[in-house]
């Protein structure tokens with residue numbers, strides 16, 4: 009048995025001012041054939057998992073390239089084509105194969121390609137023909153297009169958001185694929201379009217219960233796998249939106265019925281799944297009140313949408329400007345992406361005081377840059393934070409303190425969202441002594457900051473992330489979905505009639 013595997017992934021925020029080129033992939037993660045580390049990355053876990061299964065079970069695994077770029081804006085056409093064709097050439101050279109298992113993200117958009125993964129999968133299918141198994145793992149923040157489903161024999165997404173189960177789901181896809189190749193299964197994909205877009209954190213109800221119930225269905229009867237495609241509201245593409253995907257062992261009617269049932273259940277929860285997010289001025293008021301009642305620990309304010317993990321620059325200044333204007337004194341800010349300001353701090357040296365302009369550079373949405381007299385209190389050639397077992401680079405970093413205050417700001421040159429308080433402690437900031445910790449992340453920071461904070465407050469400040477889909481002027485995603493339309497599936501009337509009857 010011969011199985012080919014590779015991974016090509018990023019998440020494209022088509023509203024972001026940051027173009028994505030090959031250097032962005034190489035800077036974040038790039039491993040040529042056979043070079044993938046034993047530890048999995050978010051979207052490439054099928055590669056090392058399949059490698060291990062091949063060793064243990066004595067079949068041949070042919071590895072292609074694996075690469076990932078930090079989420080940002082539209083991918084340069086040549087970059088997508090080059091990376092795609094590199095893997096397609098590796099696949100051609102590997103023929104004949106019995107199966108292809110890919111680690112994808114599912115929200116890639118390139119110049120001239122609204123559906124990068126659909127294009128890629130169509131070319132894979134053209135090379136291997138109709139009888140070879142093609143399987144993929146996706147991030148749920150993706151676009152499940154008809155073109156993809158038509159090319160795939162089976163697929164699954166991570167179920168958790170934060171994506172704590174990416175490895176488990178990679179193993180799940182690999183396992184189903186291998187059982188299929190051994191003739192035990194005949195997978196069929198069924199989908200349901202919920203005609204909605206929302207935020208679905210599984211760290212809280214009602215999504216916690218929804219996902220737990222869904223997990224129990226897997227393995228029952230002929231149901232092999234259930235996934236929710238959350239969709240990605242920052243990708244303006246024709247098939248943007250929330251979908252359900254069920255894989256059965258050749259039971260398409262049962263699969264379609266279950267996908268519809270789960271989809272309608274989720275549809276009934278629209279508008280009720282996201283964490284509470286308040287305007288940033290209101291959020292600061294709330295933080296000050298909490299701080300007064302419980303002064304022993306800092307309050308964490310999450311600048312929810314200026315999140316490099318969602319493709320934004322991470323250099324927004326609105327919340328910090330308000331904290332400064334209000335005279336709030338003990339603040340830690342982590343992080344603001346500003347490679348130019350970092351280079352000025354390194355040039356001035358540790359302990360130097362200077363008038364520094366930082367933040368607000370990548371686009372008008374980020375707010376104005378901040379000009380302040382600062383002292384350089386920490387420098388690193390390669391700053392880093394932790395995220396569970398992994399080490400996340402900040403690139404060259406500089407921590408600055410605004411003179412006359414205890415406002416410490418970690419400036420970074422490699423874009424990343426805030427994951428854990430090591431972002432502060434590794435960069436010379438005594439975060440425990442602060443009143444407010446200002447972080448940039450939507451949800452992945454939660455597990456790390458919850459234990460050190462008296463309260464976590466999600467705030468909404470302007471950014472290049474389109475946070476209100478009802479108001480976003482989508483060019484390609486259309487308008488036939490909730491919240492643009494109150495009841496696009498027409499189920500509310502049915503429910504009301506049922507209740508009357």
Ligand SMILES: [Zn+2]
Nearest residue numbers: 147148149171
């Ligand atoms: Zn995601």
